[in-house]
Amino acid sequence: MSNKKTQYLVDATGLIGMGLLCLSYVMFSRTFAEFAIQVSFLDFPVFVGEIFLFLCGALFLMKILWGSKLLTKKTAFLLMIYGVFVLTKAALGYQHYGPLALRNAALFYYPFFGLCAYCFYRQDFFDATKTLLLSLFIINIFALRLVEDYWILVLVFLAVILIKAYPLKYVRWALLMGLALSVPYKKLIQTSRMMIVGNIAGVGVVCLLLYRLVDWPKNQKRAWALSILAGAGIFIATQGDSSALASLWNLKKLAQVFAFYDGQVQQRLSSPDYRPRVLKQIGLYHSEVDVALKAIEDRENRVQAALRKRRMPGRSKTVDNKQEDVSQREDGLDSSKSSGRSGRKRMNNELRRDLVRRPDVQEKPVQAKRSASKQVERQGSSPTVARTAIVEKKLNPSQQQRDSRIKKLNPPQQQRDSRIKKKKACLEAMKAKAVSVGGSKRQKNKKDQGETPRGRSFEGALNNSVFRLLIWRDMTREFLNANPRVWGAGFSFGKPLRSHSLEVLGWGESEWGRDGWIGAHNSWLHMIYRAGLIGLVFIVVVLGFLGRMMNGFLRKRSVTGILLCGILVDLFVAANFLLVLELPYTAVPIWVIYGLTAAYYRDLLADRKKEAPTHGG
Helix, strand or coil, rough: CCCCHHHHHHHHHHHHHHHHHHHHHHHHHHHHHHCCCCCCCCCCCCCCCHHHHHHHHHHHHHHCCCCCCCCHHHHHHHHHHHHHHHHHHHHHHHHCCCCHHHHHHHHHHHHHHHHHHHHHHCHHHHCHHHHHHHHHHHHHHHCCCCHHHHHHHHHHHHHHHHHHHHCHHHHHHHHHHHHHHHHHHHHHCCHHHHHHHHHHHHHHHHHHHHHCCCCCCHHHHHHHHHHHHHHHHHHHHHHHHHHHHHHHHHHHHHHHHHHHHHHHHHHCCCCCCCCCCCCCCCCCCCHHHHHHHHHHHHHHHHHHHHHHHHHCCCCCCCCCHHHHHHHHHHHHHHHHHHHCCCHHHHHHHHHHHHHHHHHHHHHHHHHHHHHHHHHHHHCCCCCCHHHHHHHHHHHHCCHHHHHHHHHEEECHHHHHHHHHHHHHHHHHHHHHHHHHHHCCCCHHHHHHHCEEEEEHHHHHHHHHHHHHHHHHHHHHHHHHHHCHHHHHHHCCCCCCCCCCCCCCCCHHEEEEHHHHHCCCHHHHHHHHHHHHHHHCCCCCHHHHHHHHHHHHHHHHHCHHHHHHHHHHHHHHHHHCCCCCCCCCCHHHHHHHHHHHHHHHHHHHHHHHCCCCCCCCC
């Protein structure tokens, strides 16, 4: 590059741009991620994440062309091969399947944000003013509850890193006090079960590394460790979602529920008349606004259906309504008489339906037809007049027939009460069965006492786990049974991921029935599914380097590095159970943090002189 000011300007622009992007993702999540522009010659929208990726790529090329030596020739060559692989698979998938290939390709090109963060990182950028402002900003969004549950632990660790780097001691203590009072601790364990596991893993890794880091006597360290474990256990037991936590450790019950639903799936798949559903529409994404409107529409439909069921249309018509229906049909008959041939045709249809409904006619239709014609001949009248008389007799039943019909449609109050009692007994039996199958005793007691239990039911949590297990089982089977070439490079990026087990059970139909595919709910397995052996190598490199950084930070006694690794462990563990690395509002911040952690590790090992008193120790 030409001079230091130009270098600093490029790095600062990249860091500020990625920082604003990540901050918007953390605060506004999917709403911000769906901002896009539509180019006339493209059949897919260009989202805000891809726009920022293009800008960061331009800055990255500027650094490379101006002589930056942050990457070795070997590393640059491997990155080039990786980029060619991703672009080739994305192009081929787009050619055969359409824009869905680009969505799945994002799983592999979002890590480029981490590479940019690694190259743009500068120690002198994070001066005292920036660390103070960022610390106050995190404290304020905690106090105003403007952050999603998924990011609470991440922001807590980042705030501690920033506060620790501030030079004034009293200001540090004041900021730590404000952070401690503003953090919503309950949200750490009252979120999704997979994020609970991730939070526990992240905090556990940090505590373990700090245990090895401090130079206290062993007895003192053990006492502190036991106290922290006991406090954390009490907090989780008293404030956590009991059903969610119970579903995590009760593996025996989970295996039973999985075997039950898997039996239904296998029975249906082995049936000779089974045919997979044909899903012609393949969607790229579904807007959050559309999802909200669809939810409102579905809720209105359910309310209307409940009201119709309560009124029992067709079964609870009053006498007035019934007579009104009869009079309307009579009026229709009169009008049909005056309409010539069409009226006679309508009466013939009425007579035909009346004859078909009679049991003797159903058994011997020809004989019934002849007997009807003989009856007309004996009466000495024309067939049209006779048919009209039969129809009028049908439309004007006797009072006894009317009373019997009304009695059936409007049963006495005693019969209604008995039906209501039967329905209540059925509901109570279903509730009792659900509790016996796996209901949490603690939740049941709270419900009996009139309290509202937290979170989902135990049975619902188990079904949610089975939902994921069925997807992973189907993905693994499809991958192992595929052509050996798939093992090396994976399935096409554009191929829709479908789970026949879920389709048989009807689970997740609102997703795969609408978009034509289902999410993998496991980012690491999805990488192997899409990239085969290359994806597996990528995972080994990413996680292996994370382990290497953890060991290096422990040797260098860097608390900042340990906290950064705790963030990555938290999110990488959650990626085993959720859509994390596929979605921009979670993947981009994760890879940016990974790149900054790697850059900090690089500078720490190089023992560079810090130009600003930030990130100390």
